Amino acid sequence: MDIIKPIRPYLITRELNPENQETPIHFLRHKITPTEYFYLRNHFEYPELSQQAYFLPVEGEIIQPIIFNYEDILRMPSKQLILPLECAGNKRAYFKPKVYGEQWKDGAISQGLWKGVTVSQLLSMTGLKNTALEVVFEAFDSGKRKDMEGVFHYTRALPIEKALHMDTLIAYELNGEAIPFKHGYPLRLIVPQWYGMASVKWLKRLVVIDHHFKGPFQDIEYNYYPFNDNDKGKTPVTYINVSSMILQPLNYSILENRRQIIEGIAWTGAGIITEVQVSTDGGKLWYPAKLYQDKSQPYSCTIWKYIWQVPSKGEYTIIARAKDSFGRTQPFEAMWNRKGYGYNAVYLIKVRVE
Structure with missing residues (x-):
């Protein structure tokens, strides 16, 4: 007798090497995205880690350089945060005119429960010189770029104020377990409010510098370029833009002619979500949705719902x-x-009511 196994959804593949995969959006209805469905964003192949990965050197414009041991970090006072990571290129496929790059649709975002120690805690142990301007976070993953010669580690910098933010973490747990290798084990950076490019995986070292960092993933990538043929108006990508998503019903669904629940999520990198409005007539009339927020987790996504009294059959x-x-x-x-x-x-979204 054959045993029928339940059908399990898959991540939505955008690229296999390096691996880039989207979360199926129906999992975003959960307060915590299951780890196996957490989206994956990589610039290079996965790194080969050695024993060196269990030590975190802090160098540069500091009073006392220290190499932190992984086990020592686990014993330090910790903090837990629920927050989403969103790739800066999420929904890139919807731009008109089209742009080059990974053609993400809706699923380059996931929400996790992160646990770790604050960067400010580590830097308080090293001490900062008055010249400290930025903190550079270098990763173990590396590779070649098409536009430059040489091999580059994925490396990003934060202004010292953001690095010292009370909730900027060196994380070692995701959803109650050690961070999986594909998500940055053993240590990764988690930067609340900013797009996911800032949350460097597979941390190799921290370097405090007295100048602005100019690496390719800081100075070339992850900048807004308003014009196609020149760099005028170039500004860095930082805070997540206010956004929302309809998770139910799905686009081009066929619905019954009765009361329907429209639900989704909203999120922002600035403050909190204060309002979600829904229109069922293409934007002529707007109605407030009910918000469900966890006030103990100010960075987390807001779940919202709207009860739609369907007036008649037709397309909406x-x-x-x-x-x-x-x-x-x-x-x-x-x-x-x-x-x-x-x-x-x-x-x-568009739906038809029958």
Whole structure:
């Protein structure tokens, strides 16, 4: 007798080498995205780790250089945060005109429970010189770039103020277990409020510097370029734009002619979500959705729901837009930029009611 196994969904593959995979969006309805469905974003092949990976040197503009042992970090006072990681290129496929790069749709975002020690705690043990301006986070993963000669480690820097933020973590756990290798084991950076490129995986070392870092993943990638043919107006990608998503019903669903629940999530890198509005007539009339927020976790996604009293059979365009406490509202059209970062236009689906 054959045993029928339950069907399990898969990550949505965008590229295999390096591995880039999206979360199936129905898992975003969970407060915590299951680890096996957490999206994957890589610039290079996975690194080969040695014993060196269990030590974290802190160098540069500090008073006392220290090499932290992995086990010592585990014994330090820790902090847990629920927050989403969103790839800066999430929803890149929706830009018009189209842009080059990984054609992410909706699933380059996942929310996890992260545990670790703060960067500020480590730097308080080394001491900072008055000249400290930025903290450089170098990873073990490395590879070649098509536009430059040589081999580069994935490396990013944070302004000293953001590095010392009370919730910027050196994390060692995801969802209650050691961070899986594919997500940065043994140690990775977690930067709340910023897009995921800042949360460096497979940490190799920290270097405090007295100048602005100019690595390719800081000075070339992860910048907004408003024009296709020049670099005028170039600005760095940092805080997550206010955004939302409709998770139920799915786009192009066929629904019954009765009351329907429209639900989704909203998130922002500035403050908190204060409002989500829903339109069922293509944007003519807007109605407030009910928000469900965990006030103990201010960085976490907001779940929202709207009860739609379907007036009649027919085809409908449903739109959701969010607003945050800094007054930022989702635009009808995302700010176009040639590398395709920060897409956050209002979320739109079409349904038919029969």
